Amino acid sequence: MKMKLGDDLHEVKIIARRPHLVVSIDGRHHTIDDPGRECDGPGTLVLDGAAVSFARVSSGGSVLLHLDGRAIAVEVIDPLDEAEGSGHGRDEILAPMPGAVVQVHKAAGAAVTRGEAVLTIESMKLQTTLVAPRAGTLLAVLKGAGDTFEKDEVVARLAPVEGDQ
Structure with missing residues (x-):
């Protein structure tokens, strides 16, 4: 998933949830203890072994964090919205990473709705x-x-929308 921190866009992946949350941010792994707090207000978590105090305020679709004297806006970018906003992304489904197909949910010629599973x-x-x-x-x-x-390889295509050619 992509996450916007302030003005910077980052690639964020959850690597493990137990026994500790491990996330990869732009390829660097971080361990977070006690991340379960999802309500607004002050809190503390342990990030890579160091206690970090923060304050959290939800605002619409984003979260404002006060951390180390700085206010940082955090916004999760919906991959469906992102794909819809880019030219070819509307018609192509790209592999976000190298790998293998486990299951095909839809075949060529099938009607699909936005967000419907095509491949696992x-x-x-x-x-x-x-x-x-x-x-x-x-x-x-x-x-x-x-x-x-491979990463970014086209794995499926939708028929162009009338008038989009």
Whole structure:
């Protein structure tokens, strides 16, 4: 998933949830103890072994963190919204990482709705469901169960929307 911290865009992945939360931010792994606090107000967590005090305020679709004397706006970017806003992303489903197809949920010619599962992939023992970025008809599913692919490879295409060519 992508997350905007202040003005910077970062790639964030959850690596493990137990016994501690381990997240990867732009490829660097961090261990977080006691991250379960989801309400607004002051709190403390342990980040990579160091206690960190913070304050959290939810505001619409983002969260404002006060950390080390700085206020940082954190916004999770919905991959469906991001795909819809980019040119080719509306018609193509890209692999977010290298891996293999575990399951094909929809075949070419099938009607799909925005957010509907098309393929389930696996990379480094993590399964991810790739979804349709918009409603439409699948023009092609380019990978089948067991097929491998590289990062950013097109794995499925939707038929172009009338007038978009």
